[in-house]
Amino acid sequence: MYEIIKPFHSYLALALLVVLIISIMIVLMSKLSKKPFAASHLKIALIALISTHIQLLLGLVLYFISPLGFSNLSGAVMKDSFGRLQAVEHPITMIIAVVLITIGYSKAKKAFGTDKAYNAVLIYYSIGLILILSRLPWQVWMKG
Numbered sequence: 043m044y045e046i047i048k049p050f051h052s053y054l055a056l057a058l059l060v061v062l063i064i065s066i067m068i069v070l071m072s073k074l075s076k077k078p079f080a081a082s083h084l085k086i087a088l089i090a091l092i093s094t095h096i097q098l099l100l101g102l103v104l105y106f107i108s109p110l111g112f113s114n115l116s117g118a119v120m121k122d123s124f125g126r127l128q129a130v131e132h133p134i135t136m137i138i139a140v141v142l143i144t145i146g147y148s149k150a151k152k153a154f155g156t157d158k159a160y161n162a163v164l165i166y167y168s169i170g171l172i173l174i175l176s177r178l179p180w181q182v183w184m185k186g
């Protein structure tokens with residue numbers, strides 16, 4: 043199970059970053075060119091939302107089967123920056139990012155058709171993206 047979920051979590055992370063960046067760029071360009079917020083914008087935001095939710099579920103499972111997750115929690119690990127990143131900072135920050143992206147989507151849906159919908163996606167998705175980028179285990183990602 044660990045051998046399947048770990049690479050899946052790793053590759054979906056890349057896909058998720060691409061989808062998030064593309065959705066923010068498309069929404070930003072449409073807002074700047076003063077196009078009305080349309081169903082296609084909500085659909086792009088939804089694809090990014092679904093990707094983050096799948097990643098959250100995979101991460102939660104991984105947390106309980108990985109040697110670097112829950113089973114690694116200890117006082118000693120809290121003093122080790124990489125151990126702390128994997129067992130505490132990464133999971134907590136990613137959960138906050140997913141919550142923000144979910145709020146952004148729901149606000150955009152409620153404000154559909156207005157400029158507020160653009161702002162909801164731009165603000166919440168961008169903060170979510172920055173949080174994700176800040177707590178990725180860059181030093182081990184893709185190394186296997």
Ligand code: HEM
Nearest residue numbers: 052055097098101102104105108110111133136182183184
């Ligand atoms: C939602 C956004 C998330 C992204 C973009 C993300 C991304 C990543 C990446 C790139 C890795 C490194 C994989 C590798 O070494 O090949 C990783 C590892 C890990 N992630 Fe996440 N993650 C997310 C959410 C979560 C959540 C919510 C949890 C737990 C509640 C979690 C738990 C873990 C654990 C335990 C590892 C270490 C796995 C191991 O090497 O054994 N992740 N994550």
